[in-house]
Amino acid sequence: MQDFVRLKKLHQPMQLNAIQSMNGTKSCYYPKDKIISFNPEFIWKVNLNDKIKSIHISRSGAVMLNSKWILNLDFGGNAGLLNTPLSKVLEIKKPVVAPWSHFWGRYYDFVITLLPKLCKVEKSMGKDIWSQVMVCYPMFNAPYESDFLEKLGIPKKALVDTRKNKGFVKAPSVISSNNNEMFYPFPSDIQILRERFLTKNGSPGNKRIFISRKGRRKIVNEYEVVKVLQEFDFEILEDISRSVDDQID
Incomplete structure (x- = not known):
């Protein structure tokens, strides 16, 4: 793959400090x-x-090369093995951008592991890249996905939902990039999201916000927690559907 490198970046190690609660209880994670x-x-x-x-x-x-090499770019490429052999093929004449290689994924996976790749491709190759390529991956089919793709300027006609495909996509070239470990994204991934989507006149960065969860991992004693947080001037937000613009604001 060395012959095909368009960008290479090295990152310095980063220290994550231990986390303790106010009463001294240690975090189970750090x-x-x-x-x-x-x-x-x-x-x-x-x-x-x-x-x-x-x-x-x-x-x-x-991504499969020479009908036998599956690239491990996103925490394992085993899902690609389920599609062999190459039976039905959709041939595309344009270069392809392949930003994600799994059937699973939710909001976090899209925003933290997939979206930065699209931003880096755009930054490396120019904003007009989306008129020159097809973007191929198993789409999440969620409102936030549509909002972000629209903000990037990727037209719907440039999208191929490989999940709905009955075989492989064949392309003359492919543009892709790698992820770091799942819970530790590249620092540049977070930075490029800020550069691309945060507005200069957005909310100040010192606001204290607590977002209530309505689905999984809801705090058992949330009512008591909220009362304490309000004493420290936290703004309490309910977990409701919001557009990407509302989330950014």
């Missing part, structure tokens, strides 16, 4: 200081040549 290291960050553009005879994108979004 009872001690922890040093987080990062893999090298890449963007590749793989083209057909003497070594790469074929490029396919599986229904799970995994």
